Amino acid sequence: MKLPVMSGLEAIKKLKRAGFIATRQKGSHVRLEKSASQEILKVTVPLHQELKKGTLARIIKDTGLTTDEFLQLK
Numbered sequence: 001m002k003l004p005v006m007s008g009l010e011a012i013k014k015l016k017r018a019g020f021i022a023t024r025q026k027g028s029h030v031r032l033e034k035s036a037s038q039e040i041l042k043v044t045v046p047l048h049q050e051l052k053k054g055t056l057a058r059i060i061k062d063t064g065l066t067t068d069e070f071l072q073l074k
Helices: 008-017 053-063 067-072
Strands: 021-026 029-035 040-046
Touching: 008 021, 008 029, 008 040, 008 053, 040 053, 053 067
Parallel strands: none
Antiparallel strands: 021 029, 029 040
């Protein structure tokens, strides 16, 4: 599935709906965490106006969600 153009803020909003919590921010990067079964998933999202496709793909991969699941989050 083709990834849409998305800002870092939009990606963070989607991740929060998936249960991630913003734990800290350093400069223009926000760290989000979520407790999964026996591990803590950690994702860093840059607050850029437009995320590069590879960056967005890596964020989605690190969350453990599929691309479809991520895109269906409102």
